[in-house]
Amino acid sequence: MGRVKRIAILGSTGSIGRQALDLIRALPDELKLVALTGDKNLELLERQIREFQPKMFCSSVKLDNSYGGEFLSVEEMVSHPEVDFVIVATAGKAGLSPTLAALKAGKTVALANKEVLVMAGEIIVHEASLHQTQILPIDSEHSAIWQCLQGEENKPQRLFLTASGGPFYHYSQPQLAEVTPEQALQHPVWKMGRKVTIDSATLMNKGLEVLEAHWLFSFPFDSIEILIHPQSIVHSMVEFMDGSLKAQLSWPDMRLPIQYALSYPQRWPNPELPRLDWNKANSLNFEPVDYDKFPCLKLAVDAGKSGGTYPAALCAADEMAVELFLSHKISFTDIATIVQKTLGQHQNISQPSLEEILAADDWARECATRLCLDHYKQPERPSNLGIER
Amino acid sequence: MGRVKRIAILGSTGSIGRQALDLIRALPDELKLVALTGDKNLELLERQIREFQPKMFCSSVKLDNSYGGEFLSVEEMVSHPEVDFVIVATAGKAGLSPTLAALKAGKTVALANKEVLVMAGEIIVHEASLHQTQILPIDSEHSAIWQCLQGEENKPQRLFLTASGGPFYHYSQPQLAEVTPEQALQHPVWKMGRKVTIDSATLMNKGLEVLEAHWLFSFPFDSIEILIHPQSIVHSMVEFMDGSLKAQLSWPDMRLPIQYALSYPQRWPNPELPRLDWNKANSLNFEPVDYDKFPCLKLAVDAGKSGGTYPAALCAADEMAVELFLSHKISFTDIATIVQKTLGQHQNISQPSLEEILAADDWARECATRLCLDHYKQPERPSNLGIER
Numbered sequence: 001m002g003r004v005k006r007i008a009i010l011g012s013t014g015s016i017g018r019q020a021l022d023l024i025r026a027l028p029d030e031l032k033l034v035a036l037t038g039d040k041n042l043e044l045l046e047r048q049i050r051e052f053q054p055k056m057f058c059s060s061v062k063l064d065n066s067y068g069g070e071f072l073s074v075e076e077m078v079s080h081p082e083v084d085f086v087i088v089a090t091a092g093k094a095g096l097s098p099t100l101a102a103l104k105a106g107k108t109v110a111l112a113n114k115e116v117l118v119m120a121g122e123i124i125v126h127e128a129s130l131h132q133t134q135i136l137p138i139d140s141e142h143s144a145i146w147q148c149l150q151g152e153e154n155k156p157q158r159l160f161l162t163a164s165g166g167p168f169y170h171y172s173q174p175q176l177a178e179v180t181p182e183q184a185l186q187h188p189v190w191k192m193g194r195k196v197t198i199d200s201a202t203l204m205n206k207g208l209e210v211l212e213a214h215w216l217f218s219f220p221f222d223s224i225e226i227l228i229h230p231q232s233i234v235h236s237m238v239e240f241m242d243g244s245l246k247a248q249l250s251w252p253d254m255r256l257p258i259q260y261a262l263s264y265p266q267r268w269p270n271p272e273l274p275r276l277d278w279n280k281a282n283s284l285n286f287e288p289v290d291y292d293k294f295p296c297l298k299l300a301v302d303a304g305k306s307g308g309t310y311p312a313a314l315c316a317a318d319e320m321a322v323e324l325f326l327s328h329k330i331s332f333t334d335i336a337t338i339v340q341k342t343l344g345q346h347q348n349i350s351q352p353s354l355e356e357i358l359a360a361d362d363w364a365r366e367c368a369t370r371l372c373l374d375h376y377k378q379p380e381r382p383s384n385l386g387i388e389r
Numbered sequence: 390m391g392r393v394k395r396i397a398i399l400g401s402t403g404s405i406g407r408q409a410l411d412l413i414r415a416l417p418d419e420l421k422l423v424a425l426t427g428d429k430n431l432e433l434l435e436r437q438i439r440e441f442q443p444k445m446f447c448s449s450v451k452l453d454n455s456y457g458g459e460f461l462s463v464e465e466m467v468s469h470p471e472v473d474f475v476i477v478a479t480a481g482k483a484g485l486s487p488t489l490a491a492l493k494a495g496k497t498v499a500l501a502n503k504e505v506l507v508m509a510g511e512i513i514v515h516e517a518s519l520h521q522t523q524i525l526p527i528d529s530e531h532s533a534i535w536q537c538l539q540g541e542e543n544k545p546q547r548l549f550l551t552a553s554g555g556p557f558y559h560y561s562q563p564q565l566a567e568v569t570p571e572q573a574l575q576h577p578v579w580k581m582g583r584k585v586t587i588d589s590a591t592l593m594n595k596g597l598e599v600l601e602a603h604w605l606f607s608f609p610f611d612s613i614e615i616l617i618h619p620q621s622i623v624h625s626m627v628e629f630m631d632g633s634l635k636a637q638l639s640w641p642d643m644r645l646p647i648q649y650a651l652s653y654p655q656r657w658p659n660p661e662l663p664r665l666d667w668n669k670a671n672s673l674n675f676e677p678v679d680y681d682k683f684p685c686l687k688l689a690v691d692a693g694k695s696g697g698t699y700p701a702a703l704c705a706a707d708e709m710a711v712e713l714f715l716s717h718k719i720s721f722t723d724i725a726t727i728v729q730k731t732l733g734q735h736q737n738i739s740q741p742s743l744e745e746i747l748a749a750d751d752w753a754r755e756c757a758t759r760l761c762l763d764h765y766k767q768p769e770r771p772s773n774l775g776i777e778r
Contacts, residue, residue, distance in 0.1 A: 248636075284672070
C-alpha cells in the first residue's frame with residue numbers, strides 16, 4: 001500500500017478532526033499522525049496529544065510536551081519536511097493562511113474547511129497549480145464528484161450536488177420564522193458542528209458547496225445543479241456529454257470521504273466503515289431545489305457568480321448571523337436577511353488580494369452586527385427583519 | 390477525436406444492430422460502416438446495404454452488390470484488415486464462431502450477444518487475452534459496471550446488477566402460470582427482440598447477465614447480487630472495499646451503451662441521446678430479488694457456478710422453451726420447468742472444447758423438445774408441467 005502517510009490535522013478537536021483521528025487509529029499501517037492543532041476544546045486536545053504523541057503541535061495555550069513534542073506555529077507545522085499530507089479541518093477563515101502555507105510547501109491538502117475555497121478560491125487554486133500540488137475534497141458531495149470523475153477523459157457537462165434539504169425543507173414561510181436554535185441543531189442525517197448544522201438548515205451550506213465545486217473542478221456555476229435528496233445516500237452525481245451519469249453512494253459517514261482523500265488513488269479496506277444495506281436504502285428520492293424558499297442558497301450562488309470579495313463578505317455575514325440566531329437574538333429567517341443586507345451594502349473588490357479578502361471579512365462582520373443592533377433599537381420590533389426577495 | 394473507426398455489425402437488422410446504425414448515421418466523423426451481416430429480415434438488410442453501401446456484407450441469400458460491395462463469409466469479414474471494431478449483435482449461438490474469428494484477428498469486439506460469453510466464456514476470455522484484444526460490453530448493465538470501474542485501481546467487492554423485474558414481478562404463482570405470450574412481449578421499459586423480452590419476464594435474462602458479468606469482469610458469482618429496480622434508471626452499481634459505491638444512470642436507451650463502447654475511453658457528445666430529467670426520475674426504488682419466485686434466475690446462476698457445458702445446455706433449452714411458449718405450446722411457468730428438467734438430464738463436460746459446447750447445445754435442444762412432446766402425449770394434461778423447487 002505504499003509508504004506510511006505522515007499526517008497533520010488542523011482542527012483535531014472538531015467533528016472532522018476527530019473522525020480523521022479515528023481513521024489514523026484504524027489504519028496504523030497506512031497513516032501516522034505527526035502534527036495536531038486545536039483551539040476551542042483544550043481538554044480534548046490534551047487527551048489527543050497524550051494518545052498520539054505527535055512530533056509537533058500547536059494550540060492557543062502551552063500544553064504538556066514532556067514526551068518530546070515540539071510546539072510550533074501552524075504555518076511552521078504544515079510546511080515541516082516530516083509532513084506529507086495536511087487535513088484542514090478548521091472552520092471559517094482560520095484555514096486560509098495555513099492552507100496557503102501548506103500549498104506553498106508543496107504538501108497535499110485535504111480540505112474540509114470550505115470557507116478557504118469560498119473566500120479565496122482563485123488565490124488557492126493558483127497556488128496549488130503554481131506548486132504542482134493537489135487540493136483534495138473532504139466534503140461528502142465533492143468527494144462523490146471527484147470519485148465519479150476518476151478515469152474520465154472528457155470534462156462533464158453538469159454536476160448535481162445533492163442536499164438532504166435539512167430538517168425544515170417542507171416548512172412554510174411562517175413556520176420557518178418560528179424555528180428555534182434547538183430545533184435547527186437537530187440535523188436529520190449528519191452529525192456535524194453547530195455552525196455547519198445551521199448552514200445546512202438554511203441551505204447556505206449547499207450554496208457554499210456550489211462555490212467550492214466551482215473552484216475544485218473549475219466548473220461554471222450554471223452547470224452546477226442542486227437536487228434535494230432526503231436520504232443522503234447518493235452524495236452527488238456527474239453528467240457526461242453522452243447523457244450518462246455517474247453517482248457515488250454510501251451510508252452517510254464522513255469517515256469515507258476522509259479515508260478516500262487519504263487512500264487516493266487507491267482504496268483501503270476498513271471494516272469500520274458501514275456498508276449500504278439495500279433492504280434499508282430501498283427508496284431514493286430526488287427533486288430540484290426550491291431556490292425561493294431558501295434565500296441563503298441563492299445569495300451564496302449569486303455571490304459566487306459576482307466574485308471578488310462578495311463570497312468573503314457572505315461567509316462573514318453568515319457566520320455572525322448564525323451566532324446571533326444561536327444566541328436567540330434573531331429569528332431563523334433573519335439569517336438570510338442579515339446576509340442579504342450586508343451584501344447589499346458591500347463595496348466589491350474584484351481579483352482581491354488575501355489582505356483585501358480578510359478586510360472584507362472584517363467589514364462584513366461589523367456590518368452584520370450593526371444591522372442586528374439597528375434592528376433592536378427600533379421601537380416596534382417586527383416578528384422578523386423582513387426578507388426581501 | 391482520433392481517426393474514424395471502421396465498423397462491422399453482425400446482426401444489423403435486429404434491435405441492437407439498427408440502433409448501432411442510428412449512431413453511425415449520427416456520428417459520421419467518428420464512425421464508418423464497412424461490413425454488415427443480417428439474416429432474418431432480408432428486406433431491411435437490402436435497404437441498409439443500399440443506404441450504407443458497405444465494402445463487405447454477408448447474408449443467407451445473394452443480394453445486389455452492383456455498387457461494388459463484396460460478398461464474404463462472416464469469419465472473413467470480421468478478420469478483414471479494413472475492420473477495426475466488430476459489433477456482435479446477433480442472438481444465441483450465432484455469435485460464437487464470428488466472435489472467436491474477430492478476437493483471433495485482434496479486433497476489438499463489442500458484445501451484445503450475451504450467449505457468446507454464457508456458453509463459451511472461458512474460451513472467449515482466453516482468446517481475447519491471447520490476442521491482447523478487448524471485449525467491450527454493450528448490455529446496459531455491463532456497460533454501467535464497466536463505466537463505474539474506470540480509473541479504479543482496486544478490484545471491487547460486490548457488483549449489483551439491477552433488474553426492472555419485468556412486467557410480472559408482483560404476480561402470484563397462479564397468475565404467472567396464466568401469462569400469455571402477448572402479455573409477456575410487453576416489456577415495461579425496454580424495446581427489445583422477442584426472445585430477450587421473454588427472458589426478461591422470466592428473469593432468465595438477468596441470470597445470463599450474471600454469467601456475462603462473471604466472465605467480463607472475472608468476478609466470483611457469490612459477489613454478484615441482483616437488485617430489482619423498476620425504473621431502470623440505475624443500470625448497475627459497483628461496491629468498493631471502503632464501502633463506497635458507484636452507479637451509472639441514464640434514461641433507458643440502448644444507444645448509450647453502444648456509443649460508449651464505440652467512444653471508449655472517450656465520450657462523444659450526441660444530442661440525439663436523451664438526458665435524465667430529475668422532475669421525472671424523482672423516485673428510484675430497489676429491493677433484493679426473490680430467487681424463489683423466478684426459478685430461471687437461480688437455474689442460470691447455478692449453471693454458471695457448475696460451469697462446463699451446463700451454461701450451453703441452459704441457453705439452448707431456454708431458447709427452445711421460449712419458442713414453445715411463444716407458439717402457445719407451453720405455459721409461461723413451463724419455461725423454467727423445461728430448462729430445469731433438461732439440465733437435470735444433462736451429462737456435464739468440464740472445460741469443454743467449442744465442439745463439445747455446440748454438441749451440448751444440440752443435445753439440449755432435442756431434450757427440451759422431447760420433454761415438451763412427452764408432456765403432450767400424456768392423456769391428462771395438467772395446467773402446467775409442474776415446477777419442482
